[in-house]
Amino acid sequence: MSSLLPLNALRAFEAVIRNGSFSAAADELCVTQSAISHQIRHLEDWFGAPLFLRDGNRPRPAPHAEDLARTLSLSFGEIRAACQRAKNRRISQPLVVAAIPSVAVCWLIPRLAGFRKAHPAIDIRIIYAMHGHDIDFQDVHLAFVFAKGMPALPGIGAEPFLPGDSVPVCSPALAARLGDADPVQAMASLGLLHDTDPSGWQEWFDRAGLGDAPPPGPVFEDFNLLRAAALSGQGVALCPEAMIRQDLEAGHLIRLSRISVLEEYGYYLLWGPLAANSMQAQANAFRDWVFAERDGGSA
Numbered sequence: 001m002s003s004l005l006p007l008n009a010l011r012a013f014e015a016v017i018r019n020g021s022f023s024a025a026a027d028e029l030c031v032t033q034s035a036i037s038h039q040i041r042h043l044e045d046w047f048g049a050p051l052f053l054r055d056g057n058r059p060r061p062a063p064h065a066e067d068l069a070r071t072l073s074l075s076f077g078e079i080r081a082a083c084q085r086a087k088n089r090r091i092s093q094p095l096v097v098a099a100i101p102s103v104a105v106c107w108l109i110p111r112l113a114g115f116r117k118a119h120p121a122i123d124i125r126i127i128y129a130m131h132g133h134d135i136d137f138q139d140v141h142l143a144f145v146f147a148k149g150m151p152a153l154p155g156i157g158a159e160p161f162l163p164g165d166s167v168p169v170c171s172p173a174l175a176a177r178l179g180d181a182d183p184v185q186a187m188a189s190l191g192l193l194h195d196t197d198p199s200g201w202q203e204w205f206d207r208a209g210l211g212d213a214p215p216p217g218p219v220f221e222d223f224n225l226l227r228a229a230a231l232s233g234q235g236v237a238l239c240p241e242a243m244i245r246q247d248l249e250a251g252h253l254i255r256l257s258r259i260s261v262l263e264e265y266g267y268y269l270l271w272g273p274l275a276a277n278s279m280q281a282q283a284n285a286f287r288d289w290v291f292a293e294r295d296g297g298s299a
Helices: 007-019 022-029 033-047 063-091 101-118 172-176 183-190 199-207 223-231 245-250 280-296
Strands: 095-099 124-128 142-148 157-163 166-170 236-240 265-271
Touching: 007 022, 007 033, 007 063, 022 033, 095 101, 095 280, 101 124, 101 142, 101 223, 101 280, 142 280, 157 280, 166 183, 166 199, 199 236, 223 236, 265 280
Parallel strands: 095 124, 095 142
Antiparallel strands: 142 265, 157 265, 166 236
């Protein structure tokens, strides 16, 4: 006889004692009643002694078997609890959110403490998503991007997040230099700041009826660099209003005109297969929080 513990047979035995019948134990363990009987015979052979008193239809455990069943119930309960703890630790892998720098710095990070307070059990990791570069959704659960129209990627969900309309802004000190002059007519005298695509300013000058835009001024590859230059009074920048709303409300930036451009662009929240499978509950919690913040917060 093998010295190894017959764990399957012990599990069947404990289920019979707890449920009071072979058939109920079979239903719980999703096996046939014949399989339960086989496991009990195997266990009795292993012990070299019967475990049930054979009288009537209801199995009645022998005295030594009752003590064994109580001990097994406690042990299996501890095993279940340990497995659940291990499962919970596995589930607590971080939720990976990629965000382009503008969203990360201007919108997400200032609000992130609210998500952590509302969902303390969800670990979250924020990484950069660079505009114009593909996102690897094998490693990323959700991503904030800036795009012309709704992104359509195979297997990737998308939802509009914030509009991309851009307006001319500058620091209060720079705006004060205009005095009583019409900002639309005079803002070029303050110097124009550009991102990597200078066509935005030309489009804005066309809409304002001002003809050709002045020669390009300083160029900033990253939105946060452009915003920092505007905040420090280095010129007028075309900035997405959704990303600088707090700057405008705090008076750190002044909007010089309501004429906007880039309305066809927008910010979108994407999610990939990982967010729909292994981390669905966490991803859904984050998405719900994002849109609740957008709709009810100061965004």
